[in-house]
Amino acid sequence: MSSSAVEPEAADLVCQLENVQGMVDSLSAVRWKRHQDAVVELSEHGIVLILEESNCLQAKVYLRKELFAQYDYNAEERPRFGVSLGLFVDCLSTFTVPGRATAIEIRYPGPDMQLLLKSLDSSDACIYAEIRTIIPDTVSWDYNFEPAGSVPLSFTVKSAALKEAIDDLEWPGSSIRINLKPAPPSVSFRGEGHGDLQIDLMYNANSDLLLDFNCNRPVSHRYKYKFLRATTSNLPSSVMKENRGSKLTIGRGGMLKVQHLVPVGRAPFPNPHVIDSASHQQQPGRIAYIEFFVKPEEEEDDARND
Structure with a gap:
C-alpha cells in the first residue's frame, strides 16, 4: 500500500x-x-x-x-x-x-x-x-481528601482579602497557624516564628470579607508559609476585579483544600x-x-x- x-x-x-x-x-x-x-x-x-x-x-x-x-x-x-x-x-x-x-x-x-x-x-x-x-x-x-467530621470545617473569604492576609504574614521559613472558632464565629491567621502578628476575620451579618463559615468546634492547624503562599501568590486580576470568593476547607488530619474560581x-x-x-x-x-x-x-x- x-x-x-x-x-x-x-x-x-x-x-x-x-x-x-x-x-x-x-x-x-x-x-x-x-x-x-x-x-x-x-x-x-x-x-x-x-x-x-x-x-x-x-x-x-x-x-x-x-x-x-x-x-x-x-x-x-x-x-x-x-x-x-x-x-x-x-x-x-x-x-x-x-x-x-x-x-x-x-x-x-x-x-x-x-x-x-x-x-x-x-x-x-x-x-x-x-x-x-x-x-x-x-x-x-491522590490526596484522598476526607471531611473532618459530620459538619464541614470550611469558610469562604474574598479572594483579594485572602491574598492580602497571607502576603502580610510573610516571613522566611515561618509557619502560619489557621484557627477556626464557632463562638464567636471567626477565622484567624497567625504567623509563628516572628512575634504575634495575627489577622482575624469575623463572621456576622455585616461581614463583607468572610462570606460563609461552617464550624462546630475549635480547630487549629499549622502550615508551612511557602506552601500556603503558593495558593494565592499568582491569582489573576480577573478574580480580584470580580470580587470572587475563595473557599478553604480543613479535612481529616488537617489537610487544607483551597478552591478558586477563575473566569x-x-x-x-x-x-x-x-x-x-x-x-x-x-x-x-x-x-x-x-x-x-x-x-x-x-x-x-x-x-x-x-
Missing part, C-alpha cells in the same frame, strides 16, 4: 478555545515558581493539569469541556503527559492580544507527541507553536473561524476550577493538642 493511501491517525484531542487569555489566567494561578513540570490528563470531560511539590502541596486546574467552543475527544484510554508549565503558559501568552479576545486550537498528539497550538483569528495568517512533552516521572498521588470569558462577538458547539452556546458558567491541597505540619505534643 502506498504511503499516500495511509490514513493519518486521529488526534486524541482537538479543541478550540475562544479566548486564550482565560486559559493563561487559569494556568498562571498555579505557577508559584519559575521551573515547574506539570502533568496533563485528557478525558471526555475536559483537561486537568496537576502540579506537586515536596509531597506537601498539590495543585489542580480543571478545564471542563464546556469551556471550549469545540472539544473532540477520540482517545480509547485517557492520555497523560508531562509539560513545562512555564513554557506552556509563555506559548499561550504569545497568542494573546491586549484588549481583544483571541482564539486558538489545541491538538494532541503531534507527529512526535508534541502539544500543538494554532491561532484561529485570521484566514490570511496563522501562528503555530509546538510544545515538547515528556513522560511523567511519577504518578500524581474564562467568551469572545464578545462570534469568531467565524471557530466551530461553536451547541453545548458551548448554552453553557452559563464560564469558570475554570483551581484546587490546592496543602498538608499540615506535624504538631508537637504540647498543650495545644491535649
